[in-house]
Amino acid sequence: MARLSGLLLLLLLLAAAPQAAEAALETNSYDGNIYALYAGNGSLVPPRSSLEQALADHRAAVVVYYLDDSADSKRFSPVLNELQRLWGRSVELIPLTTDALQNRQETGRTDPAHYWKGDIPQVVVFDPTGDVVFDDSGQVDIDAINTALREATGLDPMAGAGLSTTRSFNELNSEVVPAG
Template sequence: MAGFLLRCLSLVLALVLIALPGEAARDTDSYDGNIFALYAGNGSLVPPATTLAESQAAGRTSVLVYYLDDSSTSKVFSSSVSEIQRLWGNSVDLLPLTTDALQDRGDQGQTDPAHYWKGIVPQVVVLDGSGSVLLDSVGQVPLEEINAAISAATGIPAPTGGSTTLSFNELNTEVISR
């Protein structure tokens, strides 16, 4: 009889725990998982398809985006990073990099992401194919500013008309160019 009651109690407890709602909040510094999948609807951004060293060796434009999954400012900025990928596609190497691996690590030169990181998230760095820094900004960097730097690096005209942020639920936003 005691075994039966214990199994019933375990079942009830399991059902209660399963029924608890998941909590994720864009405006908190809580860890909710991959911010690009959750807040920008684009989990394909991480891990990056290439490294900075490979991008620079190929003479390609590199866009470094430093972020933390448990940073509210990074969560808000994640939709802008997704829009950069949508706009520029294969024209640039987009490298969203969590700064956890860069903490307390020495600078190993210009092909090392730690070389450019200022210790603040989010941070965007745009490097042309020769490794020259065309943009190095922190915070909620306007998409137009990033696009202008990428355009200067690639020679491809930047999208015109500005951008709009659409919110389609309490978690996800989408930044689109007009």
């Protein structure tokens, strides 16, 4: 009887034990804020400005459409972190989850839904006049985004820095580093 009680107690303890949290970069599972988890930067979400405000202030802006439960968005998140490092004081970075944009009418040029094509991730760069100077989807190369931002702003925060590449340093995190 004592043996059976001990076995039942052990089974109850194992069943009640907290389960390890699992996050997976390569799955379409919801793991939480992808910028905090996979890019190491939770300050990107929520964005500090809206597209409407950036356009009204005549500031260059980068809108990134993403989903927290998309492996493609998870893999792209370090790129936005690097853009913040390079351009954070010069342009508005506006990462937007597409959940709120789905199945609704867009309301004009200042509405992010106006520019979203249904792809994730999607990057749209606006110049200070509100014109789209870059629009691409998928694993967009950071150098292409930087080129568009240099054209939009006339600034070059990377002068002499060269090309960049993404390097993974564990199963969850990666960073953008100089190529070479």
